[in-house]
Structures are given as structure tokens and as C-alpha cells.
Amino acid sequence: QVQVVESGGGLVQTGESLRLSCAASKVLFSFVAMGWYRQSPGKPRELVVEITSGGNTVYADSVKGRFTVSSDNAKNTMYLQMNSLKPEDTAVYYCHARDDLWDYWGQGTSVTVSS
DSSP states (O other): OOOEEEEOOEEEETTOOEEEEEEESSOGGGOSEEEEEEEOTTSOOEEEEEEETTSOEEEOTTTTTTEEEEEEGGGTEEEEEEOSOOGGGOEEEEEEEEOSSOEEEOOOEEEEEEO
């Protein structure tokens, strides 16, 4: 059973940074796409960033220039470096991965940015 598990959330102040991790139970190159989504209370889940196996990376306009996705294939882990955090970044962040068969979601990690 394929799993993706997030970690790294927490409470920070405006302007600070956090790095989220998403550990996958299989090698990253077996996925056709991976990414991060987030959901704030009362709002639908939204895309933060997605990277495809073809190398395309798409960021939400709201995080461009502040968030960076990366990966460590040796650790089967994807990261989301979040800099210059704002209160509006407060949300539960979910790791997403898709292979030829299924979509996989983590349980989410909470990020709270205080003003």
C-alpha cells in the first residue's frame, strides 16, 4: 500500500520560514506527479505547487517567489520550503502523489502563521 506522510508544520510568525516534508513509501520517480495542496477553514482545497515527472512545475500565484518545492530521491522525500510566510498561508497542507493507478493523499500537516 502506497503512503505519503507529511511532517514539519507548526506555528510561526509573519515573515518566518518553515519546511514541510512528504515521505513516500516508494521511489519518487514511480509517480507521474507530486505536489502540495492546502485547505483553510471554510475554503476548498487549493493547489500550492505541482511537479510532474516531465519536469514541469506549477506554483500558485499566491506563493510564487516565496515557496520552493524540492526532492531527495535517495530519501523518497519531497519538500516544500516556505519563506516569508503570511497569515493567509495558514492552512492544513497536504502532500499529493499520483501514479498510473491512483491518487494518494497524506493526512495533512497544520501551518499557522500569526500576525
